[in-house]
Amino acid sequence: MSLPALAAHPASPAAQDAARAHRAPLGVVGELQERIHALQGTRGQGASWPVLPALRPLLPRGLRAGAVYSLDAPLSVAMALLAGPSADGQWCAVAGLPAFGTEAAAALGVGLERLVLVPDLGEHWFPAVAALVDVIPLVLAPAPPRLAPSEAARLGSRLRERSATLLVLGPWPQCEARLQARGARWDGLGAGHGHLRRHRIELELLQHGRVRTSALELGAQAPALGRPA
Numbered sequence: 001m002s003l004p005a006l007a008a009h010p011a012s013p014a015a016q017d018a019a020r021a022h023r024a025p026l027g028v029v030g031e032l033q034e035r036i037h038a039l040q041g042t043r044g045q046g047a048s049w050p051v052l053p054a055l056r057p058l059l060p061r062g063l064r065a066g067a068v069y070s071l072d073a074p075l076s077v078a079m080a081l082l083a084g085p086s087a088d089g090q091w092c093a094v095a096g097l098p099a100f101g102t103e104a105a106a107a108l109g110v111g112l113e114r115l116v117l118v119p120d121l122g123e124h125w126f127p128a129v130a131a132l133v134d135v136i137p138l139v140l141a142p143a144p145p146r147l148a149p150s151e152a153a154r155l156g157s158r159l160r161e162r163s164a165t166l167l168v169l170g171p172w173p174q175c176e177a178r179l180q181a182r183g184a185r186w187d188g189l190g191a192g193h194g195h196l197r198r199h200r201i202e203l204e205l206l207q208h209g210r211v212r213t214s215a216l217e218l219g220a221q222a223p224a225l226g227r228p229a
Contacts, residue, residue, distance in 0.1 A: 066161075067177075081167055137164050
């Protein structure tokens with residue numbers, strides 16, 4: 001089986017390698033994995049990825065490597081979660097989200113030179129995401145329409161083995177934490193005049209029976225995007 005077509009920002013060193021991956025067996029992913037690991041070093045067990053200061057009240061220890069996070073929030077929140085690890089030099093992948101805006105992601109701090117995009121997963125959600133997890137430490141994808149419990153368990157084992165983190169837009173069984181948007185508002189508009197300056201999103205995180213709440217404020221230069229249909 002081959003990967004679906006991969007695309008990346010033109011400036012990405014991984015773009016040419018990733019683009020070739022859909023024309024060859026999955027073994028080609030190993031070549032990309034070696035290159036990325038050579039650039040960023042080996043990930044250790046028990047690692048965690050840093051988050052932006054605005055997200056630290058929710059995730060004081062960052063994103064745990066080897067875990068899945070379930071997101072019921074705008075796509076801009078997922079971008080903000082990628083921004084912390086990306087600014088720390090980590091590679092990120094976004095799969096199955098053709099509406100993902102690279103300009104908005106860059107405005108939030110995602111390094112496009114270390115971003116791999118897989119716009120269309122087709123019918124191969126599990127093998128494609130599993131292959132990306134083998135290669136890249138942070139992967140963002142929508143929840144699959146169907147996923148067998150055995151597949152979820154296998155992917156969880158692979159995440160732990162690779163010390164990778166999966167952010168899922170939608171539900172996920174036995175996830176590390178669930179992040180939900182509880183409200184949002186735009187600031188800056190007056191009575192028919194003015195400019196949108198800021199988007200404030202109220203967030204709630206449920207993790208191991210504990211609930212944390214905080215607000216994420218995004219500037220108008222990095223507009224919040226709606227969840228994919």
